[in-house]
Structure formats: structure tokens, C-alpha cells
Amino acid sequence: MSRAKKPFATRHPESLMMSYGYRPELSEGSLKSPIFQTSTFVFKNAEEGRRFFETAYGLRAPRRGESSGLIYSRINNPDLEILEDRLALWDGAEASSVFSSGMAAITTAILAFASPGDLIVHSEPLYGGTDHFFKSILPRFGVETAAFPSKLGPGALSRRLGGSRRGRLAMVFVETPANPTNEHTDIRACAAFARVFSSRGRRAVLAVDNTFLGPLWQRPLDHGADLSIYSATKFLGGHSDLIAGVCSGAKPLLAKVREMRTFLGSMASPWTGWLLLRSLETLKIRMTEQARNAEIVARHLARHPRVERVYYPGLLKADSVQGRLFSRQCLGPGSMISFDVRGGRARAYRFLDALRLVHLTVSLGGTESLAEHPATMTHCDVSAADKKRFGIGEGMVRLSVGIENHEDLLADLDAALAA
Numbered sequence: 001m002s003r004a005k006k007p008f009a010t011r012h013p014e015s016l017m018m019s020y021g022y023r024p025e026l027s028e029g030s031l032k033s034p035i036f037q038t039s040t041f042v043f044k045n046a047e048e049g050r051r052f053f054e055t056a057y058g059l060r061a062p063r064r065g066e067s068s069g070l071i072y073s074r075i076n077n078p079d080l081e082i083l084e085d086r087l088a089l090w091d092g093a094e095a096s097s098v099f100s101s102g103m104a105a106i107t108t109a110i111l112a113f114a115s116p117g118d119l120i121v122h123s124e125p126l127y128g129g130t131d132h133f134f135k136s137i138l139p140r141f142g143v144e145t146a147a148f149p150s151k152l153g154p155g156a157l158s159r160r161l162g163g164s165r166r167g168r169l170a171m172v173f174v175e176t177p178a179n180p181t182n183e184h185t186d187i188r189a190c191a192a193f194a195r196v197f198s199s200r201g202r203r204a205v206l207a208v209d210n211t212f213l214g215p216l217w218q219r220p221l222d223h224g225a226d227l228s229i230y231s232a233t234k235f236l237g238g239h240s241d242l243i244a245g246v247c248s249g250a251k252p253l254l255a256k257v258r259e260m261r262t263f264l265g266s267m268a269s270p271w272t273g274w275l276l277l278r279s280l281e282t283l284k285i286r287m288t289e290q291a292r293n294a295e296i297v298a299r300h301l302a303r304h305p306r307v308e309r310v311y312y313p314g315l316l317k318a319d320s321v322q323g324r325l326f327s328r329q330c331l332g333p334g335s336m337i338s339f340d341v342r343g344g345r346a347r348a349y350r351f352l353d354a355l356r357l358v359h360l361t362v363s364l365g366g367t368e369s370l371a372e373h374p375a376t377m378t379h380c381d382v383s384a385a386d387k388k389r390f391g392i393g394e395g396m397v398r399l400s401v402g403i404e405n406h407e408d409l410l411a412d413l414d415a416a417l418a419a
């Protein structure tokens with residue numbers, strides 16, 4: 001699909017976000033890409049239309065140097081193609097695809113690989129929407145799911161997967177760090193597990209939801225994952241003003257995901273694609289500043305008498321199992337912090353209601369700091385027993401740190417904790 005010239009392998013993604021994959025001479029010399037707000041594209045002649053459809057529908061492989069032509073915005077659109085070329089740079093991937101939401105990316109990728117009778121194993125806790133899809137929707141289509149605790153990895157499921165079930169594993173799906181406890185799952189161990197339970201004719205795909213740390217602070221493909229999936233609503237979009245999703249990986253796998261996207265119609269719109277192009281130009285400076293603020297906030301909270309415990313990768317003990325995994329697998333601690341306020345739900349609510357600079361809202365990754373109460377908001381439909389098992393307590397608050405001045409953030413948090 002790519003219209004990009006050869007990658008500038010020696011340049012860093014942040015140097016390429018303003019221009020890569022876009023050619024001004026194709027758009028009246030416009031420095032920035034126009035919004036190609038069109039449903040369909042005009043063919044030069046009938047023969048060209050036939051050729052475009054042949055490659056788009058996989059009736060024949062593209063000839064050397066032949067790029068697939070623009071047909072219809074459910075199949076491809078210049079804003080999405082440019083965006084996808086740039087996203088692939090961040091993930092170190094051969095290809096990326098953009099979706100109308102994070103859930104669209106997750107469900108489209110799963111439907112591309114799972115068939116009735118298959119099994120998917122996944123880490124838990126998971127984002128609520130993904131959890132619901134696994135537990136309530138996939139079983140209706142004959143796809144079975146089995147969960148393992150994120151911290152422990154999939155090894156415990158080995159016995160369940162032996163014998164007659166060998167070859168049935170379609171996918172290992174991991175969300176790391178886990179939301180809201182920030183526990184890391186070992187991606188390499190999951191890749192090894194997927195290999196062991198693949199059969200000759202059937203390779204199990206390892207998909208990692210990389211929303212919390214990626215693409216700056218975690219690159220799952222470097223550790224053996226096949227797919228790196230995002231809610232682009234969060235850090236990639238970064239301004240709390242759009243809903244989108246991304247899936248990156250090797251070309252043959254992405255071809256299957258793209259095929260499913262074409263027929264589900266789960267692609268992003270040109271306008272969303274254009275907004276994301278704008279967002280990616282500042283991705284590195286936003287995420288870097290957010291992480292810088294978060295380290296200051298996390299250390300401050302860890303010393304605060306009204307705070308019982310802080311869950312933040314940057315505070316892990318270097319010689320602990322999780323600490324070693326973090327330093328091997330991640331490039332930075334990111335800007336998601338959870339912490340337990342002493343005094344349970346009443347105190348946590350009082351804190352949330354007293355915040356003035358930080359907004360009381362779900363979602364995360366935006367330029368403004370956001371706080372919420374996982375037990376009664378994002379994770380309200382997790383059973384009481386599971387909340388206990390995962391360590392999602394009544395005093396827990398989840399904080400997404402933004403780019404405000406850190407002194408103002410500390411003052412707001414302190415005032416709210418004192419309330």
C-alpha cells in the first residue's frame with residue numbers, strides 16, 4: 001500500500017514524523033498533507049481499475065515496483081497510508097494498520113486469526129472491553145478463551161493445552177503493563193509459549209496491547225511479539241480528542257488483519273487519520289515530558305503519609321523479578337501511576353472530588369492529567385473475588401500524568417490528599 005520512498009534507516013522516527021511518506025508534489029506543493037475527505041477515487045481508465053482491484057483483492061501478487069492503487073476509502077486512503085507508514089517506524093514494524101478505535105483494532109486482529117474450535121489464552125486483568133469480548137462474545141462463535149495472571153505468565157496453562165488440543169491455539173493475547181496494577185508480563189516467555197503450542201500447519205500469534213507504554217517505552221516486536229496493538233485514543237492521539245486504534249507487525253500477518261478490516265469496515269476515517277498525523281509530530285516530546293512529570297509525582301506520592309502504596313514501574317526494586325523484567329523489556333516507566341489512598345473508597349472519592357487541575361475522568365495518555373477510581377469505574381464489572389486477586393482495592397486511584405508544570409501537579413495532589 002505504501003507510497004513512501006525508501007525508509008531513511010539511519011534517521012530516528014521523531015525526525016521523520018513531519019514528512020515521511022508524503023510527497024508535496026502530488027498535492028499542489030502543500031507542505032502538510034491535505035485531508036483526503038473522499039469516499040472514492042477516480043481511475044484513469046477501466047484497465048487501471050481492473051489492475052487496482054486485482055491486487056487489492058489478492059487475485060494476483062503486485063508486480064515489482066507496483067504500488068496498489070487508491071480505490072475506495074474503506075480499503076485505502078492517502079491520510080491513512082501516510083499515517084500507517086509513520087506508525088510502522090515507531091514500532092520497528094514492516095507494516096501498520098489504523099482502525100476506528102482500539103477495540104476495533106483488537107477485535108479485527110482477533111477475528112483475522114481465530115476460527116470456531118480455536119483457543120485464545122490471555123493475561124488478566126485486561127482492559128474491560130477486551131475482557132468482555134473474550135468472555136461474552138467470542139464463545140458465541142465457538143472460540144474458547146483461558147486466562148493466566150499477568151505476573152505469572154502463561155506457563156500454568158501448559159497442561160490444559162497438551163494432547164488433543166495441540167494445534168488449536170490461535171493466539172496469545174497479552175496486555176502489559178496490566179491496567180490498573182502496572183504488572184509486567186514477560187513477552188519473550190509468551191512468545192516461547194506460542195511457539196511450543198504451534199503446530200506445523202498452524203502458528204499461534206502473539207499479540208501485545210501496547211497502549212500503556214508504547215511505542216516510546218516498549219517495543220513488543222523486538223521481544224518476539226507478532227502484533228503490537230494500540231488504543232491510539234490514548235498516547236498516540238495524545239490530546240483526548242479522537243478515538244482510534246493501531247495494529248503493527250510483519251507484512252504477511254498485517255495482510256490478514258487488513259483483509260478483515262476491509263470486510264468489517266473497521267478502518268479510521270480520513271479526518272481521524274489526519275489528526276493522528278498531527279499528533280505523531282509531538283509524540284516523543286509529549287511522552288517524554290509526561291514520563292518526567294510522572295517520575296516526580298510517583299516519588300512524591302510514595303513519601304506521602306496518606307498514600308499506602310504506589311504502583312509505578314519506575315519504583316520497582318531493581319533486583320526483584322518484576323524489576324528485572326521491566327529493565328529488560330521496557331525503555332522507560334511511562335506516565336501511568338496507580339496508588340492506594342489510606343482509608344478506602346471514602347478517602348479515595350474525597351481525593352478525586354477535591355482535585356482541581358487534574359480531571360476526574362477515565363481514558364489516559366492525554367496532555368492533561370486524568371484520575372479515576374478503577375474499582376467502581378473502569379473495572380466495575382470485575383467480580384469482587386477477581387478484584388481481590390488482582391489487587392484492585394477500594395482505595396486505589398489511577399492517574400495518567402500530563403504535561404502540566406510538575407509543581408502545579410504536586411500542589412493539586414497534595415491539596416486533594418489533605419481534603
Ligand SMILES: *Cc1c(COP(=O)(O)O)cnc(C)c1O
Pocket residue numbers: 101102103104127129130175179209211212230231232233234243244245
Ligand atoms: C482504552 C484502551 C483500549 C480500548 O481502546 P478504545 O480506543 O477506547 O477502543 C484497549 N486497551 C487498553 C489498554 C486501553 O487503555
